[in-house]
Amino acid sequence: MSSNVDLNIRPGYDSVISEIANYVCDFEIKSELALDTARNCLMDTIGCGLLALQFPACTKMLGPVVEGTSVPFGVRVPGTNYRLDPVKGAFDIGCIIRWLDYNDTWLAAEWGHPSDNLGGILAVADFISQQNTAEGKEPLKMKTVLESMIMAHEIQGVLALKNSFNKVGLDHVVLVKVASTALVTKLMGGSKEQIKDAVSQAWVDGQSLRTYRHAPNAGSRKSWAAGDATSRAVRLAMITLSGEMGYPGVLSAPVWGFEDVSFKGEQLSLPQAFGTYVMENVLFKISFPAEFHAQTAVEAAVTLHPKVKNRLDDIKAIEITTHESAIRIISKVGELNNPADRDHCLQYMVAIGLLKGDLVAEDYEDDVASDPRVDELREKMIINEDKRYSDEYHEADKRSIANKIQIHFNDGSSTDSIEVEYPIGHKRRREEGIPVLEKKFMHNLKITFDEDRCNKIYNLCCDQGALEEYTVPDFQELFSIEINNF
Numbered sequence: 439m440s441s442n443v444d445l446n447i448r449p450g451y452d453s454v455i456s457e458i459a460n461y462v463c464d465f466e467i468k469s470e471l472a473l474d475t476a477r478n479c480l481m482d483t484i485g486c487g488l489l490a491l492q493f494p495a496c497t498k499m500l501g502p503v504v505e506g507t508s509v510p511f512g513v514r515v516p517g518t519n520y521r522l523d524p525v526k527g528a529f530d531i532g533c534i535i536r537w538l539d540y541n542d543t544w545l546a547a548e549w550g551h552p553s554d555n556l557g558g559i560l561a562v563a564d565f566i567s568q569q570n571t572a573e574g575k576e577p578l579k580m581k582t583v584l585e586s587m588i589m590a591h592e593i594q595g596v597l598a599l600k601n602s603f604n605k606v607g608l609d610h611v612v613l614v615k616v617a618s619t620a621l622v623t624k625l626m627g628g629s630k631e632q633i634k635d636a637v638s639q640a641w642v643d644g645q646s647l648r649t650y651r652h653a654p655n656a657g658s659r660k661s662w663a664a665g666d667a668t669s670r671a672v673r674l675a676m677i678t679l680s681g682e683m684g685y686p687g688v689l690s691a692p693v694w695g696f697e698d699v700s701f702k703g704e705q706l707s708l709p710q711a712f713g714t715y716v717m718e719n720v721l722f723k724i725s726f727p728a729e730f731h732a733q734t735a736v737e738a739a740v741t742l743h744p745k746v747k748n749r750l751d752d753i754k755a756i757e758i759t760t761h762e763s764a765i766r767i768i769s770k771v772g773e774l775n776n777p778a779d780r781d782h783c784l785q786y787m788v789a790i791g792l793l794k795g796d797l798v799a800e801d802y803e804d805d806v807a808s809d810p811r812v813d814e815l816r817e818k819m820i821i822n823e824d825k826r827y828s829d830e831y832h833e834a835d836k837r838s839i840a841n842k843i844q845i846h847f848n849d850g851s852s853t854d855s856i857e858v859e860y861p862i863g864h865k866r867r868r869e870e871g872i873p874v875l876e877k878k879f880m881h882n883l884k885i886t887f888d889e890d891r892c893n894k895i896y897n898l899c900c901d902q903g904a905l906e907e908y909t910v911p912d913f914q915e916l917f918s919i920e921i922n923n924f
Contacts, residue, residue: 458712460630465712482542484535485882486541489882495658496534499533513528524565527564531560539661539729539781541723544721546832549767552587552617555587557618577909578625586624596715599709599710614664615668618667618671618672622675641685645700722871726787727781727799731761731767732787734860735858747792750792755846756843757845758784759841789812790806838860839859839861842858862874
């Protein structure tokens with residue numbers, strides 16, 4: 439036989455894809471901690487979406503692709519009166535969730551925001567539930583949404599533990615697409631084989647480049663990229679369930695597979711079995727809408743604010759000691775061109791914390807950034823790496839996100855070094871953090887709803903048993919409004 443031919447023997451499914459499908463179909467969630475954390479995650483994620491509706495740059499992305507379109511069993515987008523097809527509904531929910539970079543975070547070899555998957559999960563659960571009701575069947579309950587969130591978190595987070603997509607220039611939303619595809623295919627009634635087929639389609643897709651997150655191209659696409667990924671997952675699930683085939687060797691195929699084409703020949707690995715680890719250990723952004731590697735830096739800056747607010751002109755240097763990932767992702771100098779540029783700049787976020795004693799979403803807008811003191815402070819910053827911080831960032835029993843700040847003055851004096859190793863959203867600070875998370879949720883509810891609706895939603899979401907038994911359509915109706923105000 440000639441050697442100039444391809445051996446056309448179709449392989450079995452790559453093990454990573456098979457393990458995802460087995461987990462989604464066979465694993466039983468028994469962890470009360472995971473379910474409780476998922477409830478808090480649901481609250482926080484939807485609250486972030488409601489807050490994002492205050493920003494026109496976000497709301498211009500929302501609504502039907504063609505104005506005036508109506509669809510049966512339309513998906514509700516929290517805080518709006520939209521009823522959309524499930525693909526665009528997933529995009530819109532995912533878009534508002536991620537817009538302000540204020541929802542949960544997972545940090546490992548790859549970074550990401552596992553609650554981004556809620557866009558597809560909630561949209562499909564709403565759509566399916568309305569279909570079920572029309573056919574005389576029971577709608578899905580919110581416990582199914584919470585369990586789906588746990589599984590999506592787990593798939594995205596475990597894949598992120600050792601596989602660094604950022605190092606090959608790919609954005610972490612590839613993992614949103616993969617995790618969402620698995621869960622929404624299951625929610626739509628897909629079999630284990632169909633879940634494998636659909637997940638293979640997610641890997642076949644061309645994946646997003648990280649260029650919109652980094653200098654010199656940082657821009658607002660990073661705020662809707664996850665919505666795009668989770669909506670693509672819904673579309674791929676629907677295509678698969680129509681009978682479309684999958685691609686078993688999509689990851690491992692020589693020359694043409696994902697690992698050779700997009701991962702520099704490295705093999706994707708699963709360093710631990712899927713369970714409930716990721717949801718139990720997820721990081722919440724509670725205090726500040728800041729890229730997570732800067733959360734502790736902003737907390738340190740806010741602590742220093744009272745000691746420097748009246749001595750800004752006397753500052754000689756601002757010494758920031760941080761970890762390698764923060765330096766690689768968010769340390770930047772030079773002109774910052776837009777809010778997306780600023781909320782991924784360590785120096786900008788620290789400057790705002792020192793100046794104002796706080797950091798809110800509006801602080802990334804042009805009117806705040808135009809204050810000349812911001813850039814004056816940025817120019818005085820010195821960034822150093824602490825190897826211990828970098829090491830403990832990766833240690834499974836720590837997962838620290840440490841930063842330390844010390845201010846040096848022209849007269850030779852200095853402030854104390856303020857070190858914060860674990861942000862308030864870390865598992866090690868749950869007891870301290872959850873009350874603040876609940877306060878954040880109520881604040882975001884009050885932006886959109888009257889007091890009675892706020893209290894009804896808040897009380898429901900704080901009651902684990904009641905929330906789990908609530909139907910998805912009733913839950914979605916709680917967050918709908920009659921008229922859009924944007």
